[in-house]
Amino acid sequence: MKYGYSLFIQEHVDPKDVDYDDTRLFQIVCPECKEPIFKVSRDLHEKTANYFSHYRKDETLNHQCELRVNSIPSSTVNEVSIKSRNQKLRLFLRVFQDMVWGNEFDEANIKRIKQRHYELQRSSIFSEIVVYFLKYARDFAADKQHLWEMFDETIQNKLKSNEIYNSVFAMGIQKQYAYEFLNYLVAGNSKKNFLFLLNIAFIQLYHDLKRKSKIGLLDWEDALYSCLEKFFRTKNENKRIKAFQELTSQQGISGSTGEYISGYILFGIQIFQYAFSILLRIPYLEILQKKLQDRGFRDPSISLAD
């Protein structure tokens, strides 16, 4: 494809203006389907053709991106290049995961959280739940106005006052980034990162409830906590399924705003609010500034002070 789109710069970029590694650094995705892409340069009749290309097609997606036309001719694809491309895709996906690890947890408890994360990653029932939520997330990502309302609810319910960016304008930038990144997370080849986001949200929900259980839980919190407690106490997948069925089959739980909802809806609302709050807290602009400095761009405030 002719142009890519940088999630960090929020602009279309020309492949001739970026280095190979920039697609990872600046999270350059397909402008159409928001999947990760990589830069290709080919020598053609004394000049070089630069373009972006998708990674291997995600077979579980039934729709085809319209921009998936400039794929590399099959003759040049050999096993080595597929291997190295998978490796590059992994590195691309790591950028988001590192931002979340770095922003959500401090050194003191990261080891314990990572252990829980890997344990959850191995649970097949957890993967099933997430794939189910992916369908909802794709609908949310496609409806910006509705998503904005959900972001506002999340800000109100889940963000602490010191995490609220200090102006409507700054918060708007955070929402825009969260929106862009959510669209990328639900795309075919990046859904591994959606799995990662929900995994972390799941753990945070459990830990918050565990902490609160020492003081006292509301009805809806208690319903969630007893399910999650059973879920994390065992490694037996059948017992985990049972714990979930107990929660999701419950009707008429008094929710956080006083209305009566099902256990299934309750769990869905909470897990998405945790996931959204993680997206809304990432210091995107700071990270971008650091990336630009690392690439040799000078901070204008430094040059003024010189």
Ligand SMILES: [Zn+2]
């Ligand atoms: Zn695409």
